[in-house]
Amino acid sequence: MSAASTSPRGKRLVLWAVVGFDLLILALPTLIVLGASFTAGNIVTFPPDGLSLQWYEKVVGAYELRQAFWRSLWVAVVCTLISLPAGTLAAIALARWRIAFGRSLQVYLLLPFTVPLIASGIGMMLLFGRIGILGQLWPVGLACAVINLPFMIWAVGASVNGLDPDLENAAANCGAPPVQTFLTVTLPAVMPGVITGALLMFVLAFNEFLVSLLLVDARIVTLPVLIYNSIRSVITPDLAAVSVVYIVVAALAIRALDRLVGLDLFLRSK
Amino acid sequence: MPRPSRTAYPLSWRLLDAAEAVVGAMRPKRPEIVVPALFLAPAILLVAVLVWGLAGMVGDSLHVLDTATFLPAAEASLGNYAQLADRPIYATVIRRSLVAGVIVTAATLLLAFPYAYVMVRTSSSGLRRLLLIGLFLPFFIGQVVRAYGWLIILGNKGIVNAAITALGFEPLKLIYTYETILFGLVQYMLPFAVLLIAPAITAISEEMEMAAASLGANWWRGFTTVVLPLARPGLIAAGVVVFTLTLTDFAIPNILGGGTNDFAANAIYDAFFRISDAGLGAALALVLTFIGSTIVGVILAIAGAGTLGLGGRAGK
Numbered sequence: 001m002s003a004a005s006t007s008p009r010g011k012r013l014v015l016w017a018v019v020g021f022d023l024l025i026l027a028l029p030t031l032i033v034l035g036a037s038f039t040a041g042n043i044v045t046f047p048p049d050g051l052s053l054q055w056y057e058k059v060v061g062a063y064e065l066r067q068a069f070w071r072s073l074w075v076a077v078v079c080t081l082i083s084l085p086a087g088t089l090a091a092i093a094l095a096r097w098r099i100a101f102g103r104s105l106q107v108y109l110l111l112p113f114t115v116p117l118i119a120s121g122i123g124m125m126l127l128f129g130r131i132g133i134l135g136q137l138w139p140v141g142l143a144c145a146v147i148n149l150p151f152m153i154w155a156v157g158a159s160v161n162g163l164d165p166d167l168e169n170a171a172a173n174c175g176a177p178p179v180q181t182f183l184t185v186t187l188p189a190v191m192p193g194v195i196t197g198a199l200l201m202f203v204l205a206f207n208e209f210l211v212s213l214l215l216v217d218a219r220i221v222t223l224p225v226l227i228y229n230s231i232r233s234v235i236t237p238d239l240a241a242v243s244v245v246y247i248v249v250a251a252l253a254i255r256a257l258d259r260l261v262g263l264d265l266f267l268r269s270k
Numbered sequence: 271m272p273r274p275s276r277t278a279y280p281l282s283w284r285l286l287d288a289a290e291a292v293v294g295a296m297r298p299k300r301p302e303i304v305v306p307a308l309f310l311a312p313a314i315l316l317v318a319v320l321v322w323g324l325a326g327m328v329g330d331s332l333h334v335l336d337t338a339t340f341l342p343a344a345e346a347s348l349g350n351y352a353q354l355a356d357r358p359i360y361a362t363v364i365r366r367s368l369v370a371g372v373i374v375t376a377a378t379l380l381l382a383f384p385y386a387y388v389m390v391r392t393s394s395s396g397l398r399r400l401l402l403i404g405l406f407l408p409f410f411i412g413q414v415v416r417a418y419g420w421l422i423i424l425g426n427k428g429i430v431n432a433a434i435t436a437l438g439f440e441p442l443k444l445i446y447t448y449e450t451i452l453f454g455l456v457q458y459m460l461p462f463a464v465l466l467i468a469p470a471i472t473a474i475s476e477e478m479e480m481a482a483a484s485l486g487a488n489w490w491r492g493f494t495t496v497v498l499p500l501a502r503p504g505l506i507a508a509g510v511v512v513f514t515l516t517l518t519d520f521a522i523p524n525i526l527g528g529g530t531n532d533f534a535a536n537a538i539y540d541a542f543f544r545i546s547d548a549g550l551g552a553a554l555a556l557v558l559t560f561i562g563s564t565i566v567g568v569i570l571a572i573a574g575a576g577t578l579g580l581g582g583r584a585g586k
Contacts, residue, residue: 011489018384019401025457026408029419032429036422082316090313093306100303105310111317113511114563115324116518118535119555122542123323130326146320149313177290207412210520210535224414231418231525240422243415250410254403263402267390267468 030247036240055241065226065242071137072206072223078141079148079205084198086145087152092190094153095160112147120147121214128215140215140222144205151204152197158268159193192261203253207246324559331552342549350553360537360554364561366448367533371517374455378512379505381456382463386504387497389464390471409461417525420454421445446528454522459515463508470504471497506573514562534558 037056041049059065090109099105112120124143128134167189171181187194209224216225223245230239257263298304333342334349343349354360389401408416423429424444431441444450474497482492498505520535527533532540534554541551 008489011493015384015388018381019388022381022385022460023401023404026404026460028423029416029457030407030411032422033415033419086312086316089309093309097302097306099306099310105314109313109317112320114514114559114566115320116514116535116555116558116562118518118520118538119324119327119559120320122538122551122555123327124319125323126326126330126548127319127323142319146316149316153313177294179289179293180286183286203410207410207414209412209414224412227418228414228521228525231414231421239418243418246411246415247407250407253410254406257406258399258403263399263406266402266465267398267472 033240033243034247036237037244039237039240041237055237058238059241062238065223068221068223068226069245071220074137075141075144075208075212075222076202076206078138079144080198080202082142083145083149083152083201084194087149087197087201088156088190088194090149091153091156091193092160092186095157096165109153110150113150117147117210121211124211125214134215135217135220137216137220140208140212141205143211143215144208145201147208147211148201148204151200155197155200156190156193158265159190159196162268163189192265195260196257196265199253199257203250206249324556327552327555330548331556333549335547335549340546350549351557353550354553354557363532363534363537364558366531367517367535367558368561370448370452370455370533371513373452374459374516375509375513377452377456378459378463379467379509382460382467382508383501383505385460386464386467386471390468391476405461405464408457409465413458413521414525416458417454417522420450420457420526424450445526446530448527448531451523451527451531451533454526455516455519458519458522459512462511462515466508466511467501467504470501470507474500502573506569510566510569514566517562517565518558 038051038053039049040052040054093099094102094106094109115123121143124139124146125134128139128143133139163186168181168185171185172178176184207224208222209228212222212225213228216222221229223242227239227242230236254263330342331350332346332348333344334347334353335341336343385401385405389398389405392398392401421428425431426441426443426445428444430444435441478496478500479492482496483489487495517533518535519533520539523531523533524536524539527536529536535558538551538555538558541547541554
């Protein structure tokens with residue numbers, strides 16, 4: 001084995017020291033929340049006061065928590081339904097066709113990223129108040145779709161850029177008219193990006209905190225806002241059990257992503 | 271010739287033929303302009319919701335709070351912007367946010383690059399998968415739960431202080447400090463940075479590194495003269511994203527800072543909901559937007575646009 005193909009010990013040492021530290025700080029909050037959710041004590045302390053499932057019982061029985069959970073799910077569904085078609089079509093248009101003012105359009109479509117989230121949230125809060133839809137739940141989903149749209153465009157754009165234009169030309173050459181080509185060639189080819197984007201939109205909207213905080217009122221709090229309001233008072237183990245909902249949703253999303261498109265997708269360059 | 275039986279073609283074919291007929295009937299004179307416009311319209315309308323909201327904020331920022339009636343003054347003026355300039359607290363808040371942006375960006379890039387490098391270069395697919403899951407799990411869990419986890423870890427009776435007191439030392443004050451906010455932000459930003467740097471490393475041929483090694487460069491020299499320069503687009507993209515997200519973050523300064531070290535977003539929120547001065551809050555939000563956009567614009571102008579990856583083939 002040549003020396004060039006073996007990483008020097010110093011290199012491996014430095015790389016793994018940093019990677020180990022990264023993994024530690026990435027994983028620690030999740031592991032601690034999981035652990036705290038099983039404590040038998042009434043407050044979160046270390047070492048824990050024995051093990052118990054009491055906080056899960058309490059959480060399942062709490063009406064307000066269940067309502068907040070379903071509201072967050074609904075917000076996530078609305079966000080995904082709005083942003084999936086908008087982002088998919090926009091990504092296909094930007095990547096496939098030479099568009100006048102294309103550069104300006106890209107800058108425009110990146111506005112949700114360049115505008116601070118607090119400004120976006122307050123701007124939409126004032127707008128929704130003005131037109132009288134503030135205090136409902138579906139505008140929260142709409143707002144989440146707006147602020148996360150660049151993610152959807154990025155996810156589908158990566159797939160479109162990987163698509164060989166000759167495939168569409170071949171279909172047309174075999175006699176397929178435009179709609180059939182789009183539905184049977186273009187759309188299936190970008191489906192990995194669409195799936196990735198949809199999962200991202202769903203999870204980001206389910207987790208969305210600041211925009212939800214600005215747009216919901218006391219009657220329709222979503223789960224992140226409810227957890228936030230509770231954190232501001234006292235840290236209790238039932239919050240840990242609620243937070244496990246997020247860990248489960250995150251784990252399910254990762255599994256779906258891995259099964260449907262493979263996590264390696266995120267390592268590919270264009 | 272008799273009409274073909276209704277079952278001669280599958281239903282899906284007939285639906286497709288109908289769709290083609292409709293599209294054909296509507297065929298515009300210049301499809302190369304109309305079709306892209308139709309594809310882009312939904313996204314443009316979505317972002318228009320944001321633009322419309324921001325336009326409203328511009329209007330609001332021109333009306334000073336009338337302390338006699340606690341309603342916005344009728345006449346327009348630049349009084350809110352003058353207040354921002356006059357009151358030291360706002361300069362302090364913005365400076366604190368900018369400094370945090372620089373520190374968090376530097377620390378995050380330092381921690382993210384080795385992670386991305388190992389993730390891309392490892393020959394073990396199992397390890398790659400583990401590193402990817404280690405990245406996505408916190409990313410998908412979101413800010414509030416992660417901040418909650420840090421409160422448990424770093425609190426007065428948390429795991430860190432439990433270990434410290436077990437060793438015989440006095441407990442430390444670890445939450446509600448600026449340093450804790452910075453640490454929480456670095457942890458929050460790591461997934462973003464790694465996901466932006468990794469594709470850039472993938473694009474670097476491993477043979478380039480081997481060539482440097484065979485020409486006598488040690489691993490550090492090869493790293494700094496070959497890998498880092500070629501990964502520059504990813505580093506710039508990651509730096510821009512981490513900086514702007516840190517500059518404008520609300521949740522982590524609020525939860526881990528406990529109101530002790532407010533960032534700009536916290537001050538904006540307080541202006542609206544604690545002192546009920548919508549005009550002042552709107553002005554500060556617009557100033558923050560301007561500062562963030564200016565910094566990003568300067569960086570991209572120097573580094574070359576297109577690093578954020580939205581540039582498609584048509585844009586090249």
